[in-house]
Amino acid sequence: xxxxxxxxxxxxxxxxxxxxxxxxxxxxxxxxxxxxxxxxxxxxxxxxxxxxxxxxxxxxxxxxxxxxxxxxxxxxxxxxxxxxxxxxxxxxxxxxxxxxxxxxxxxxxxxxxxxxxxxxxxxxxxxxxxxxxxxxxxxxxxxxxxxxxxxxxxxxxxxxxxxxxxxxxxxxxxxxxxxxxxxxxxxxxxxxxxxxxxxxxxxxxxxxxxxxxxxxxxxxxxxxxxxxxxxxxxxxxxxxxxxxxxxxxxxxxxxxxxxxxxxxxxxxxxxxxxxxxxxxxxxxxxxxxxxxxxxxxxxxxxxxxxxxxxxxxxxxxxxxxxxxxxxxxx
Amino acid sequence: xxxxxxxxxxxxxxxxxxxxxxxxxxxxxxxxxxxxxxxxxxxxxxxxxxxxxxxxxxxxxxxxxxxxxxxxxxxxxxxxxxxxxxxxxxxxxxxxxxxxxxxxxxxxxxxxxxxxxxxxxxxxxxxxxxxxxxxxxxxxxxxxxxxxxxxxxxxxxxxxxxxxxxxxxxxxxxxxxxxxxxxxxxxxxxxxxxxxxxxxxxxxxxxxxxxxxxxxxxxxxxxxxxxxxxxxxxxxxxxxxxxxxxxxxxxxxxxxxxxxxxxxxxxxxxxxxxxxxxxxxxxxxxxxxxxxxxxxxxxxxxxxxxxxxxxxxxxxxxxxxxxxxxxxxxxxxxxxxxx
Numbered sequence: 001x002x003x004x005x006x007x008x009x010x011x012x013x014x015x016x017x018x019x020x021x022x023x024x025x026x027x028x029x030x031x032x033x034x035x036x037x038x039x040x041x042x043x044x045x046x047x048x049x050x051x052x053x054x055x056x057x058x059x060x061x062x063x064x065x066x067x068x069x070x071x072x073x074x075x076x077x078x079x080x081x082x083x084x085x086x087x088x089x090x091x092x093x094x095x096x097x098x099x100x101x102x103x104x105x106x107x108x109x110x111x112x113x114x115x116x117x118x119x120x121x122x123x124x125x126x127x128x129x130x131x132x133x134x135x136x137x138x139x140x141x142x143x144x145x146x147x148x149x150x151x152x153x154x155x156x157x158x159x160x161x162x163x164x165x166x167x168x169x170x171x172x173x174x175x176x177x178x179x180x181x182x183x184x185x186x187x188x189x190x191x192x193x194x195x196x197x198x199x200x201x202x203x204x205x206x207x208x209x210x211x212x213x214x215x216x217x218x219x220x221x222x223x224x225x226x227x228x229x230x231x232x233x234x235x236x237x238x239x240x241x242x243x244x245x246x247x248x249x250x251x252x253x254x255x256x257x258x259x260x261x262x263x264x265x266x267x268x269x270x271x272x273x274x275x276x277x278x279x280x281x282x283x284x285x286x287x288x289x290x291x292x293x294x295x296x297x298x299x300x301x302x303x304x305x306x307x308x309x310x311x312x313x314x315x316x317x318x319x320x321x322x323x324x325x326x327x328x329x330x
Numbered sequence: 331x332x333x334x335x336x337x338x339x340x341x342x343x344x345x346x347x348x349x350x351x352x353x354x355x356x357x358x359x360x361x362x363x364x365x366x367x368x369x370x371x372x373x374x375x376x377x378x379x380x381x382x383x384x385x386x387x388x389x390x391x392x393x394x395x396x397x398x399x400x401x402x403x404x405x406x407x408x409x410x411x412x413x414x415x416x417x418x419x420x421x422x423x424x425x426x427x428x429x430x431x432x433x434x435x436x437x438x439x440x441x442x443x444x445x446x447x448x449x450x451x452x453x454x455x456x457x458x459x460x461x462x463x464x465x466x467x468x469x470x471x472x473x474x475x476x477x478x479x480x481x482x483x484x485x486x487x488x489x490x491x492x493x494x495x496x497x498x499x500x501x502x503x504x505x506x507x508x509x510x511x512x513x514x515x516x517x518x519x520x521x522x523x524x525x526x527x528x529x530x531x532x533x534x535x536x537x538x539x540x541x542x543x544x545x546x547x548x549x550x551x552x553x554x555x556x557x558x559x560x561x562x563x564x565x566x567x568x569x570x571x572x573x574x575x576x577x578x579x580x581x582x583x584x585x586x587x588x589x590x591x592x593x594x595x596x597x598x599x600x601x602x603x604x605x606x607x608x609x610x611x612x613x614x615x616x617x618x619x620x621x622x623x624x625x626x627x628x629x630x631x632x633x634x635x636x637x638x639x640x641x642x643x644x645x646x647x648x649x650x651x652x653x654x655x656x657x658x659x660x661x662x663x664x665x666x667x668x669x
Contacts, residue, residue: 218437224393225432226452226503227425236451237440316487317441 008308012301019297023290024067054078076291081283086291090273094295095175096166097265097272101257103188104196109250112200113239116207121234123212131204138201143260147194147267154190162187164269191268195261199253206249210242217241243314251307255300338409339366340543341390341511346413347402348382348389348567350614357614359385359398361567364641367511372537372544374558374575376551376590378611381564383547387513389413390545391428392420408510426456429504429542431533433516435497439488445472445499446484449506456507471502476532494525501533508540515547530557551590555579563587566611566622573647583649585627621652629653 034047034056051057054077055066070076076086115135119128138146155163167183169176178184214220215238223233262274269275273292280288312318348360360382367373375383388394390405392415405413412423424430432438440448449468453459459467465484472480475498488496497517504512514533518526534557537544546558554561555575562572563584571584582588589607609626612618618625624634633652641648642655 218432218434219440221393222430222432222438222500222503223440224421225391225424225430226455227421227423227507228451228455229421232451232455237443240442241440315442316444317489 004308005305008305012305015301016294016297019294020068020071021064023293024064026286026290026293054080071294076294077287079280079285079288081280081285081288086287089276089288090291090295092176093271093273093276095177096270097258097261097274099178100188100191100195100261100264100270100272101254103192104199104257105250105254107192107196108199108203108253112203113207113246115200116204116242117211117234117239119204120208120211120215120238132208135201135204138197139205143194143198143263144267146197147191147264150190150194151267161190163190166271191264191270194267195257195264198260199250199257202253203246203250207239207242207246210245211238214238214241240314244311247307247310247314251303251310255296255303258296258299340369340371340408341367341545342406342409343386343390343403344406345403346386346389346400346405348385348394348398349401350398352397355615356401358401358617359567359614360389361617362403363564363567363569364403365562365569365572367543367545369510370537370541370543371560372534372546372558374554374561375545375547375564376549376554376561377564378549380611380614382567383549383564384515386564387430387515387545387547391424391430391513392417393424393430422456425452425509426507427510429507429509429512431497431500431504431512431514431517434520435493435500436520438500439496441488444485444487445491449484449499449503452503453506467506468502471506472499474536475499475502475505477502493521494529497521497525497529498532501529501536505536505540505542509542511543511545512537513545513547516549517546518550518553519548526553533557551579563590566617567614568622569641569648569650570623571647571649571651572641573645573649577645577647581647583644583647583654584623584651585629585653586623589626621650 034051034054048057055063058066074087078084079086079089082089115131119125119131122128151163154161162183165187166178167185167187168181169178169184170180178188220233220238223237228237261270261272262278264270265272265274266278273295276288277292279285280292343366344364346360346363347358350357350359363382363386365373375386377383385394385398388398389400390412392413394400400413403413404411407423407427412420415423439445446465446468449471450461450464453464453467454461457464457467469480469484472484477483477495477498483491488499491499501517504514512533517533518529521529530553533544533546536542544557546554548554558575560573561575561578563570563578563586565586571578571582571587578587579591582591586607593606607626612622612625618635619638620636621627621630621634621639624630627634631652633655637652639650639652639655641650644654
């Protein structure tokens with residue numbers, strides 16, 4: 001168990017080093033940030049002064065080592081565009097994105113899992129077919145289109161919910177949350193649905209497929225022969241056996257949600273990291289881009305680690321000592 | 331439920347028919363079978379794969395896989411009809427009145443729950459017990475089925491047990507609400523031969539101690555000979571012969587039973603070729619007219635190809651074969667008779 005965690009942590013470090021290298025090389029290959037910072041009428045001296053002040057005049061390897069050293073200390077330099085520390089900029093934007101992603105993941109689990117169980121058990125039911133047909137919409141429509149359609153229906157025609165922004169937020173010092181105000185929650189609904197719809201349908205279809213598989217197994221047949229209640233069989237015995245793949249996909253998808261939030265944030269003008277990242281790309285604001293890249297990679301790595309640990313919680317065959325796993329039986 | 335009279339059979343199956351509707355017509359997998367099991371009796375059910383043994387068991391406990399369905403007949407347990415019970419009532423019969431054991435102990439237990447939890451949930455489902463009482467009973471049951479150190483093993487998971495031990499756990503699960511009847515569907519087929527004997531002996535001892543009747547489904551005539559009181563031989567969805575096990579083994583009446591007995595190797599008869607029954611059992615959609623066994627029967631005669639025999643009493647045995655028809659016996663006695 002400890003050995004496993006240590007091994008996984010080492011792999012995580014390797015991944016982060018690789019991502020760090022990619023993030024660093026962006027500095028040298030994406031445009032010339034100085035050109036974007038200064039106006040076309042700036043003098044050569046001005047340009048040179050800015051270049052030196054940003055440390056862009058030094059050789060490749062010096063910049064890389066400096067980059068790594070700073071990154072480990074959480075220093076990613078100054079945004080070319082905003083003139084503020086990158087970490088400050090991102091920290092300001094992170095709560096918005098994480099709250100959006102959390103809400104979307106919650107929606108997708110709370111709706112996807114029960115629907116998957118239902119359609120898996122009532123395989124031939126009319127309602128199951130309806131759910132499956134609608135799930136095709138979630139799978140096949142692109143996120144931005146769903147977002148625009150939702151805005152059209154609920155904001156423009158029905159005028160029920162705001163079409164953009166985050167509403168009022170409450171500042172908790174280190175975290176600004178939209179969960180505590182009514183306008184914040186109302187603003188959250190449409191983007192969270194937009195972002196979560198694909199995951200909802202994906203989880204539903206995954207749970208359904210796994211349920212169909214599990215319901216055919218001997219232990220479910222035997223559980224029926226023991227006279228256990230339907231509820232105990234469906235939600236106790238069957239659902240738990242579908243969890244390992246569901247956890248895997250959900251974990252990967254939460255990483256994906258953070259990444260896909262870029263599109264949703266753009267459609268809803270949600271003041272999160274994704275929107276910041278898009279603006280950073282437009283201005284070749286490399287420090288922001290590289291810091292975002294590393295942050296997203298770090299989240300992916302941490303989620304994957306959490307997923308691996310969850311396997312242990314779910315499946316006793318992994319929890320047992322390694323000898324037993326290899327087939328030592330009593 | 332009023333206490334049944336002592337002479338009433340525990341399980342009474344009357345004219346049971348199981349059908350599978352398919353696109354190309356309805357397949358009749360079990361065709362009008364009737365039998366009974368007495369209190370505490372072990373009834374062996376033998377036959378080739380596909381003869382309908384397991385389906386009979388599944389039909390009795392109401393666990394036919396759709397689209398299979400009971401298309402006719404009645405099943406009585408202790409005099410009360412159970413084949414038409416609503417699902418929720420049938421669920422309470424399963425596990426409580428009729429226990430079941432399936433073929434593969436490796437896959438019958440849920441890998442994610444400890445065996446203690448699986449035992450306790452079955453016990454609390456059927457008996458008015460608290461969790462603590464159920465756990466105590468679970469430990470007793472594990473001890474009874476011969477699991478060493480049951481108070482420790484109860485918290486172990488299925489993967490920590492060997493195949494034979496797992497089948498013992500399965501037996502404990504089937505017995506945990508003290509059912510009147512256990513349907514054991516090939517309980518030893520997946521196990522090593524040396525362990526098979528142990529498991530059969532265990533099952534036999536437990537059922538004798540608890541007064542539980544057993545419907546023992548197997549294709550192993552040797553297991554039947556050792557364990558069963560009576561035996562029913564099934565062929566192509568019907569019962570070919572049913573009677574006391576000694577009688578059927580020593581004086582098989584149906585040519586199919588004779589064939590089955592001839593195919594058992596015995597220690598005394600080395601160096602002899604084992605007899606085999608030529609051909610294969612007919613497919614469900616191509617059951618021959620008359621007696622289903624007639625294309626393979628060495629003693630076939632005209633009537634077998636036209637008319638289907640029903641079970642006819644012949645001493646303590648019942649047999650579905652025209653060779654033993656009363657009119658034929660009479661004709662024989664009168665010195666007439668064909669073939």
